[in-house]
Amino acid sequence: MKQRPDRLFAEPMAKVPDFVFNEDVARVFPDMIKRSVPGYPAIVENTGVLAGQFARPDSALYDLGCSLGAVTQALRRHVRADRCRVIAVDNSPAMVERCREYLHAQDAMFQELLPAEVVEADILGLDFQPSSLVTLNFTLQFIALDQRPVLLRRIRQALLPGGALILSEKLRFDDPTEQALLTELHLAFKRANGYSELEIAQKRSAIENVMKPDTLAVHRQRLLSAGFSQVVPWFQCLNFASLIALP
Numbered sequence: 001m002k003q004r005p006d007r008l009f010a011e012p013m014a015k016v017p018d019f020v021f022n023e024d025v026a027r028v029f030p031d032m033i034k035r036s037v038p039g040y041p042a043i044v045e046n047t048g049v050l051a052g053q054f055a056r057p058d059s060a061l062y063d064l065g066c067s068l069g070a071v072t073q074a075l076r077r078h079v080r081a082d083r084c085r086v087i088a089v090d091n092s093p094a095m096v097e098r099c100r101e102y103l104h105a106q107d108a109m110f111q112e113l114l115p116a117e118v119v120e121a122d123i124l125g126l127d128f129q130p131s132s133l134v135t136l137n138f139t140l141q142f143i144a145l146d147q148r149p150v151l152l153r154r155i156r157q158a159l160l161p162g163g164a165l166i167l168s169e170k171l172r173f174d175d176p177t178e179q180a181l182l183t184e185l186h187l188a189f190k191r192a193n194g195y196s197e198l199e200i201a202q203k204r205s206a207i208e209n210v211m212k213p214d215t216l217a218v219h220r221q222r223l224l225s226a227g228f229s230q231v232v233p234w235f236q237c238l239n240f241a242s243l244i245a246l247p
């Protein structure tokens with residue numbers, strides 16, 4: 001499928017509107033996320049590999065906040081457990097429409113893929129089926145702070161023994177030196193990927209009210225409070241990390 005470059009914040013804006021996952025964002029999303037999130041391709045591909053170890057027969061695999069379904073595609077490439085199905089969920093109509101198109105294209109290219117359905121819904125209102133794997137790939141950071149514990153508790157309750165939640169997030173750091181260093185290095189990553197100072201500044205202003213990163217300590221404590229027994233970080237690239245949470 002054709003890859004369009006992200007130029008959404010390239011021209012000066014009188015007032016930068018809050019970031020929303022609309023049609024404009026969906027159109028450039030693969031380019032935007034690869035150039036903005038260090039380690040994103042490695043996290044997506046290896047989420048599929050990890051899922052292969054946790055997936056159990058006759059269970060659901062959830063991709064929550066699926067956007068265009070990159071994680072769903074990785075799950076379908078790597079998971080071999082019998083009679084598993086992927087349930088990809090997003091509340092952005094533009095993302096869901098394109099996600100379905102991408103999955104149909106994957107169906108046309110490969111045989112014997114896991115069945116996948118894309119549901120247009122708020123993940124806070126889901127009635128979870130018994131599940132061996134749940135992924136929140138850069139989605140929890142967009143959920144209201146007071147809703148995060150409720151969502152994690154529901155996920156924990158849906159998880160079967162031997163299953164896992166894979167949680168990927170941008171991190172914030174309490175230590176000012178660590179926060180400043182990793183923020184500066186993330187800026188260098190964006191510049192190296194062709195974003196201008198104006199694009200970087202306007203994007204930052206667009207996401208600051210809608211995307212609220214937590215520290216690793218907050219994530220760990222909240223997961224344990226939600227009933228998870230153990231939290232194992234498996235990937236970090238600058239201020240972006242991914243955790244395995246075991247039921």
Ligand SMILES: Nc1ncnc2c1ncn2[C@@H]1O[C@H](C[S@+](CC[C@H]([NH3+])C(=O)[O-])CC(=O)[O-])[C@@H](O)[C@H]1O
Nearest residue numbers: 021065066067070090091092122123137138139142
């Ligand atoms: N309450 C909600 N209910 C459903 N979806 C939501 C909600 N809030 C936000 N979203 C959706 O969560 C996604 C977050 S992007 C995930 C990337 C993807 N996982 C990827 O691996 O490519 C991360 C980013 O852009 O940094 C968007 O598609 C939102 O519409």
Ligand SMILES: O=C(O)C(=O)Cc1ccccc1
Nearest residue numbers: 032033036037170203207211
């Ligand atoms: O943290 C950032 O600076 C980002 O740009 C992350 C991001 C990536 C894609 C959509 C929204 C936020």
